Every structure is written in C-alpha cells, then in structure tokens.
Amino acid sequence: MTSPDPGRPLRADAQRNRAKVLAAAEEVFAVQGTSAPTEEVARKAGVGIGTVFRHFPTKESLLEAVxxxxxxxxxxxxxxxxxxxxxxxxxxxxxxxxxxxAATKQAVTEALAEVGVDAREATGRAGPGLKAAIGVLLQRAQEAGAVRDDIVPGEVLALLAGMSYAAGRAGARGDVLRIAFDGMRPREGRAAGSA
Structure with a gap:
C-alpha cells in the first residue's frame, strides 16, 4: 500500500514520517503482536496518531505495508x-x-488473512524480485562449492518457507538451521559425523 493519493509523490518530510511509522510498526508488532494498538505504533515512531492514519487509513493497510x-x-x-x-x-x-x-512475518500474514487480505497478492510486486535474488545467491554459492549443485531455487524457497514456519511456531532455529544447512552442503563440506 502506498500513500493515500498514489498519483502524487510524498513530500520529503511525509516520506520520513511514513518510514518512521513502518519501522515502528514492525518493531511493535514483532514484540507485542499484531493486536498491539496503533497508538503504540505512533508513540514508538514519535508521531501523532493522525500521521499514522494519514499514511495508513486502517490497521490492515498498515499491516500490509509492513x-x-x-x-x-x-x-x-x-x-x-x-x-x-x-x-x-x-x-x-x-x-x-x-x-x-519469520515470527513477525507470520504474525502479520495471519492477521491479514483474518481480514481477508492475501499476503501473496499484497507482496506481489516484491515477491518475484526476492525469488530471483535468492536464485542468484544459490547459483553463486553452488559455483563456489558451498552448496550442492543438485539443489534448485524452488527447493530453497520451500526450505525457507518450512524453516520459517517452524521458527515462527516452535522457535526452532539454531540446531534445526544447522541440520538444514548441513543437508545443503556438498558431502565433503558437511560437518563431521554427517552421513
């Protein structure tokens, strides 16, 4: 979601305020959850509640922008x-x-789903760019011998989704990430004791 009038660019001060609101919202929602009041976002951003609503008329539009x-x-x-x-x-x-x-992204995605907003549709413009960039990261890591050459971008995206879901739900991170990483490395690059 962009400014309320997408045909007119924001003034520099309005752009700064919008950026402050988005940063504050991400932090507030990460710590307090998506049910945190919009007033808390305004307080954290150091702006008035009117500024928040000028850029994001509804909480859903704020969550989508985050x-x-x-x-x-x-x-x-x-x-x-x-x-x-x-x-x-x-x-x-x-x-x-x-x-x-993942926990923040998942909480925001679920809150949007509750009000009928499809997260994939909301991130439609940015999603393909992220996928393409991950493909480049994968290809370069494979060329450097750090990642098995039989892994394709779709598998990395599936692993990212699964690991993110696990991290958001169960707090699984350190050891689970190490296991996933070990499975992506070429056999000679795997940790000692791996099969």
Missing amino acids: LVALVERLAAEARELGSAADPGAAFFGFFSRVVSQ
Missing part, C-alpha cells in the same frame, strides 16, 4: 549479497536472517 516493506527489504538485501566476496556465507547468512524474521 509485510511489503519486509519482503522488499529482504529482496534488496539478497540483491546486494549477490556480489558478496564469500557466496557461501552470503547464502547461509541470508537464509538465517529470513528465518529469524
């Missing part, structure tokens, strides 16, 4: 990592960051 901003930020980070000096570290580090943000 989700889109998260996906766009991940896509930008993945694109930037596409030229990292250590492709393996870039791939596995990015994977870890996606999973670490």
Whole structure:
C-alpha cells in the first residue's frame, strides 16, 4: 500500500514520517503482536496518531505495508549479497536472517488473512524480485562449492518457507538451521559425523 493519493509523490518530510511509522510498526508488532494498538505504533515512531492514519487509513493497510516493506527489504538485501566476496556465507547468512524474521512475518500474514487480505497478492510486486535474488545467491554459492549443485531455487524457497514456519511456531532455529544447512552442503563440506 502506498500513500493515500498514489498519483502524487510524498513530500520529503511525509516520506520520513511514513518510514518512521513502518519501522515502528514492525518493531511493535514483532514484540507485542499484531493486536498491539496503533497508538503504540505512533508513540514508538514519535508521531501523532493522525500521521499514522494519514499514511495508513486502517490497521490492515498498515499491516500490509509492513509485510511489503519486509519482503522488499529482504529482496534488496539478497540483491546486494549477490556480489558478496564469500557466496557461501552470503547464502547461509541470508537464509538465517529470513528465518529469524519469520515470527513477525507470520504474525502479520495471519492477521491479514483474518481480514481477508492475501499476503501473496499484497507482496506481489516484491515477491518475484526476492525469488530471483535468492536464485542468484544459490547459483553463486553452488559455483563456489558451498552448496550442492543438485539443489534448485524452488527447493530453497520451500526450505525457507518450512524453516520459517517452524521458527515462527516452535522457535526452532539454531540446531534445526544447522541440520538444514548441513543437508545443503556438498558431502565433503558437511560437518563431521554427517552421513
């Protein structure tokens, strides 16, 4: 969701306020859940509640914008990592960051679903860019010998979805990520004791 009048660009101060509101909303929803009051978002952003509603007329529009901003930020980070000096570290580090943000993304997605908003549709513009950037990360990690060459982008996306769901629901992270990473590495790059 963009500004209330998508045909007119936001002034610089309005852009800053919108960015502050989005950052505050993501933080508030991550800590307090999506049922946190919009007033708390305004307080955290250091703006009045009117400023929040000027940019996001409903809580659903705010939640949708938080989700889109998260996906766009991940896509930008993945694109930037596409030229990292250590492709393996870039791939596995990015994977870890996606999973670490899963609880927030999942809570926002579920809150949107409750009011009939399809998260995939909401993130439609940003989603393909994220998928493409993950494909580049995977290809570079494979070329560097850090990831098995028989893994395809769809499998990475499925693993990301599954691991993110597990992290959001059960708090599964460290050991589960290590196991998943070990399975993606070429046999000679796996941890000692792996089959």
